[in-house]
Amino acid sequence: MGKTDDSEICPVCKSSRYLNASLRFLVNPACYHRMCESCVDRLFSHGPQPCPIPKCRETLRKNRFRQQTFEDIQVEREVDIRRKVAAVFNRREDEFESLRDYNDYLNDVEDITFNLINRIDEEDTERRFREYETAHQREIAENASLAEQESMSYSSLQKAERELQASSYAKAGAGGGGNGNVLIKGLKVRVKTEPEAFIDPFGGYDYGVRRYYSTQDRYVWDVLQSTANDGKHGPGGYEVSVFTDRALCEAFSGLGCFADECSVASKQDPTQRFAGATGTAVAAADGTMGDST
Numbered sequence: 001m002g003k004t005d006d007s008e009i010c011p012v013c014k015s016s017r018y019l020n021a022s023l024r025f026l027v028n029p030a031c032y033h034r035m036c037e038s039c040v041d042r043l044f045s046h047g048p049q050p051c052p053i054p055k056c057r058e059t060l061r062k063n064r065f066r067q068q069t070f071e072d073i074q075v076e077r078e079v080d081i082r083r084k085v086a087a088v089f090n091r092r093e094d095e096f097e098s099l100r101d102y103n104d105y106l107n108d109v110e111d112i113t114f115n116l117i118n119r120i121d122e123e124d125t126e127r128r129f130r131e132y133e134t135a136h137q138r139e140i141a142e143n144a145s146l147a148e149q150e151s152m153s154y155s156s157l158q159k160a161e162r163e164l165q166a167s168s169y170a171k172a173g174a175g176g177g178g179n180g181n182v183l184i185k186g187l188k189v190r191v192k193t194e195p196e197a198f199i200d201p202f203g204g205y206d207y208g209v210r211r212y213y214s215t216q217d218r219y220v221w222d223v224l225q226s227t228a229n230d231g232k233h234g235p236g237g238y239e240v241s242v243f244t245d246r247a248l249c250e251a252f253s254g255l256g257c258f259a260d261e262c263s264v265a266s267k268q269d270p271t272q273r274f275a276g277a278t279g280t281a282v283a284a285a286d287g288t289m290g291d292s293t
Helices: 037-044 073-088 099-118 122-135 137-150 154-173 222-229 240-256 259-266 270-292
Strands: 025-027
Touching: 025 037, 073 099, 073 122, 073 137, 099 122, 122 137, 222 240
Parallel strands: none
Antiparallel strands: none
């Protein structure tokens, strides 16, 4: 058995996920040292305690422990720092006199973020961060509130719109004098899409109707009876009724052609003639395929 990965072992109690599949690791954003949930409950249930990892001087609280989101703990720490900095330095572009001033502000914010992530002049950077947060508490709160309003989801807006329209329709249906200004202006009227018309590829020709003849279930003819009783014809799906139906169709199909109807059809609209020709061509193709079979 190979060596167990260090990321699967608790550095405090040495419990391994190999032996305990339900082992759950937690981290504290104060120092980002991982330890199992059992150690957190055992060490920090009675109040703040120093981090049990050697050479770590941070004092940890149980309520700040959380499950790790990213596999790399450095990425976890960087995301938390960027989130903390963005919550304080939340100035908007329209607050500056020029784009250059706004870009300089963003550059200063990125310098502070970079120093905190890489622990460069950490004390001085933390001091600048706290001073700015203390001096601009009102602006920070206002911009945070504005960002929260702008981040309202599209589904919430749609829900509010539907409720508003339903209320307006209810007032109109009840005969109440509702205020027309309540409706949102500038919205497009939703037009109900009409269902697509049925497309008949055969131009109205009905192949299920037999004209001028009818078929029987059984014919007294030795050839048909011997074929029906012969086991060599059945496995392929052949049926005697197909032969009799086709024979009668070929015998009586010409009875449906009349010269006077053809002369009238020649004077019809080209679209109608095309539909009739399509049905005739399909019928002829069907007969040709039957002959080849």
